[in-house]
Amino acid sequence: MAGGSPEGEVPVALLRDVRKTYGQGAAAVHALQGVDLKVERGEFVAIMGPSGSGKSTLLHILGCMDVPSSGEVAIDGVPVPRESDSERTRLRSERIGFVFQSFHLLRDLTVRENLELPRIYLRHREGKELPSAEELIAKVRLPKKLLDRYPTQISGGEAQRVAIARALSNAPSLLLGDEPTGNLDTVNSEAVMQVFEHLWSEGATIVLVTHNPEVAERAQRVVRVGDGRIVREEFHSRRPPAEALAPKEGSAQGEGTP
Amino acid sequence: MTTRGGLALRYMLRQKGRTGFVVATYTAAVAVTLLLTSAVVGNEESFIAEVNNLAVNWIYVQPSVPYYRPLTVGDANAIAADVPGITAVAPILWAGGDFTSWSGSGSVITLTGTTGALTSIFAFSKVQGSFDLAPPSTPGAPIPIVLGYQLWTEHDLSVGQTLPAQVVNILPSGGSRPVAVTFVITGLLGPRGTVAQIDLDQAALVPISTLVNLTGQPTLTYIFASAANSGEVQSASNAIDQLLTARHNGTADFSVQNQQSEVQFVLQQIGQFQTIIQLVEMTLLMLSAFSIFVVMTMAVKDRRREIGVLRALGAERADVMVQFLLESGLMSVVGMGLGVGLGTIAVRYLKQTGTGFYSALVTNPIDLGFYFVELLAVLWFVGFLFSLLPAYQASRLEAVEALREM
Numbered sequence: 001m002a003g004g005s006p007e008g009e010v011p012v013a014l015l016r017d018v019r020k021t022y023g024q025g026a027a028a029v030h031a032l033q034g035v036d037l038k039v040e041r042g043e044f045v046a047i048m049g050p051s052g053s054g055k056s057t058l059l060h061i062l063g064c065m066d067v068p069s070s071g072e073v074a075i076d077g078v079p080v081p082r083e084s085d086s087e088r089t090r091l092r093s094e095r096i097g098f099v100f101q102s103f104h105l106l107r108d109l110t111v112r113e114n115l116e117l118p119r120i121y122l123r124h125r126e127g128k129e130l131p132s133a134e135e136l137i138a139k140v141r142l143p144k145k146l147l148d149r150y151p152t153q154i155s156g157g158e159a160q161r162v163a164i165a166r167a168l169s170n171a172p173s174l175l176l177g178d179e180p181t182g183n184l185d186t187v188n189s190e191a192v193m194q195v196f197e198h199l200w201s202e203g204a205t206i207v208l209v210t211h212n213p214e215v216a217e218r219a220q221r222v223v224r225v226g227d228g229r230i231v232r233e234e235f236h237s238r239r240p241p242a243e244a245l246a247p248k249e250g251s252a253q254g255e256g257t258p
Numbered sequence: 259m260t261t262r263g264g265l266a267l268r269y270m271l272r273q274k275g276r277t278g279f280v281v282a283t284y285t286a287a288v289a290v291t292l293l294l295t296s297a298v299v300g301n302e303e304s305f306i307a308e309v310n311n312l313a314v315n316w317i318y319v320q321p322s323v324p325y326y327r328p329l330t331v332g333d334a335n336a337i338a339a340d341v342p343g344i345t346a347v348a349p350i351l352w353a354g355g356d357f358t359s360w361s362g363s364g365s366v367i368t369l370t371g372t373t374g375a376l377t378s379i380f381a382f383s384k385v386q387g388s389f390d391l392a393p394p395s396t397p398g399a400p401i402p403i404v405l406g407y408q409l410w411t412e413h414d415l416s417v418g419q420t421l422p423a424q425v426v427n428i429l430p431s432g433g434s435r436p437v438a439v440t441f442v443i444t445g446l447l448g449p450r451g452t453v454a455q456i457d458l459d460q461a462a463l464v465p466i467s468t469l470v471n472l473t474g475q476p477t478l479t480y481i482f483a484s485a486a487n488s489g490e491v492q493s494a495s496n497a498i499d500q501l502l503t504a505r506h507n508g509t510a511d512f513s514v515q516n517q518q519s520e521v522q523f524v525l526q527q528i529g530q531f532q533t534i535i536q537l538v539e540m541t542l543l544m545l546s547a548f549s550i551f552v553v554m555t556m557a558v559k560d561r562r563r564e565i566g567v568l569r570a571l572g573a574e575r576a577d578v579m580v581q582f583l584l585e586s587g588l589m590s591v592v593g594m595g596l597g598v599g600l601g602t603i604a605v606r607y608l609k610q611t612g613t614g615f616y617s618a619l620v621t622n623p624i625d626l627g628f629y630f631v632e633l634l635a636v637l638w639f640v641g642f643l644f645s646l647l648p649a650y651q652a653s654r655l656e657a658v659e660a661l662r663e664m
Contacts, residue, residue, distance in 0.1 A: 060658050063570075065569075065570060065656075065657045065658050066656075066658050085574075085575060086574050086575070086576075089569070089572060089573070089574045089575075090572075090574070092570070092572050093571070093572025093573075094572075098570050098571070100567075100570075100661065104563070104566075104567045104570075104661070106564060106567065108268040108269065108271075108272050109260065109265070109268060112260075113260040113264075116260040117260055117265075117568075117571055118571040118572050119260075120260060120261065120262060120265070120573075120577075121568075121571060121572035121573045121574065121577055122572060166571075170572070
């Protein structure tokens with residue numbers, strides 16, 4: 001079991017002996033082969049590994065988008081059921097925010113509508129105070145004027161920050177990113193990483209899958225995956241840099257023309 | 259606030275071509291069906307009203323072959339004398355009357371040779387004069403004539419006035435034989451309108467025996483009779499049939515119709531028309547359903563990534579299914595709304611510009627009542643059914659797989 005746990009606190013994510021196999025018999029592919037992972041509240045974890053190492057499968061299982069063939073998964077101490085797609089979806093809706101490499105904003109909706117989209121499916125708020133679209137856009141350091149634009153009218157860097165804001169709209173316990181800087185240039189990658197660091201500084205729990213060592217360098221912990229196993233963990237024992245702690249609403253960095 | 263309905267609307271508007279296709283088929287289906295239904299319902303009511311308004315418990319005897327005249331005044335008298343339940347019998351002989359003095363330019367109308375009984379059978383109101391249509395007592399004396407409302411009001415005529423005219427009888431050989439006569443107006447009828455496509459306000463009634471003599475035609479065009487009550491119409495019709503068959507030496511060279519059989523006939527005709535309409539409706543229904551099925555199937559295929567995103571953001575399978583059903587429902591509702599609008603405009607236009615069949619069209623869809631509601635409900639429901647499979651397929655997509663394909 002990796003990761004330290006403050007006494008008595010329930011980890012945000014807990015995986016025990018998780019295995020995932022695709023296919024059967026000779027054609028079987030063992031994507032995960034007994035992974036144990038604990039993500040504590042407020043942690044910033046980067047998962048690295050070569051293509052086919054199982055890191056995306058691990059992320060999907062963490063995000064309740066896929067189920068392990070065996071093993072146990074719990075989010076916020078709630079076991080993730082293997083059988084019930086509905087319950088898994090509910091867990092995802094209430095406790096997880098997802099950021100994709102390709103942003104996946106819905107092009108027919110404005111930025112504001114994209115930010116509000118996850119709430120359509122949020123059935124139990126459990127007393128959570130959900131941030132408004134204005135608060136969300138400020139959190140990712142974008143100007144409010146973008147709220148009424150369509151995804152095709154903003155730059156890639158802005159789109160990814162909107163996608164991060166959308167992932168935050170249900171006030172998730174766990175923010176997951178699948179190569180969130182994979183489709184961005186250096187400048188926009190930096191802007192996006194600053195947003196992640198800022199969110200981390202505010203107490204968010206973040207798990208990113210990345211190929212990029214510079215991105216992984218910004219995390220508190222790096223989990224290296226190979227052949228479906230966790231092969232090594234590195235602890236950076238760092239906190240977010242000071243500049244990330246101060247929100248910069250409407251930062252020009254990373255804003256481009258559509 | 260973003261809603262499922264708003265989302266459905268956005269997708270509907272984005273896919274203009276496909277949405278247009280579905281909306282157009284629904285619009286056409288509803289508009290055409292509305293037009294046909296409006297015609298059937300309107301004309302059914304109109305036809306039945308005409309049949310019932312024609313006369314009082316009427317029975318009608320006509321030759322079974324056009325232009326062949328087997329009926330005689332003797333047949334009419336026999337019906338009056340021998341058929342139980344008959345209260346009035348009116349023999350009818352039509353001939354042309356040329357009233358040159360009326361307008362200066364000549365005016366040919368149809369003279370109806372009959373008896374005074376016709377005014378009671380046709381339930382005319384009597385404005386002034388006598389209506390027994392007794393033949394003139396002396397040869398060459400003016401012939402009594404009773405005029406319909408439009409004739410006497412248009413020409414400003416009154417009782418006692420004499421009218422020089424020619425009776426124009428079309429001969430079997432094809433020629434005509436005009437006979438100069440003088441009519442004297444003995445009675446003026448009240449307004450009755452056009453019933454069963456007969457303009458009763460143009461009636462010009464003269465004594466049957468006189469018209470038979472003038473035209474040299476011993477046979478009749480029709481015989482009209484009236485039963486004492488509706489319960490006796492059918493039995494009296496049967497009795498007339500038997501009586502005339504016997505009088506015609508067993509030859510059924512005539513047919514007997516009555517108010518009830520005519521209503522049945524009208525209903526039967528309308529029933530056949532309705533069957534054709536139902537076939538048309540069914541075809542349009544299947545076209546609409548097919549269009550929505552094809553469009554929704556294509557939408558699911560094209561929007562796998564979006565479905566994956568929605569699932570990743572917390573949409574359950576049921577949410578995805580509802581989303582697609584909302585879209586198809588919205589398209590069909592818009593199509594049906596436009597169809598009702600277009601159909602109503604078309605019906606109103608045809609009613610305004612057309613006559614006869616078109617004048618009876620029902621212009622307000624609400625007046626079509628249950629039939630119309632049923633039509634819309636069936637159309638919507640079939641669209642819903644045909645959307646279920648694509649919507650279900652969309653809901654079965656796994657988020658990971660849908661997103662991985664991109």
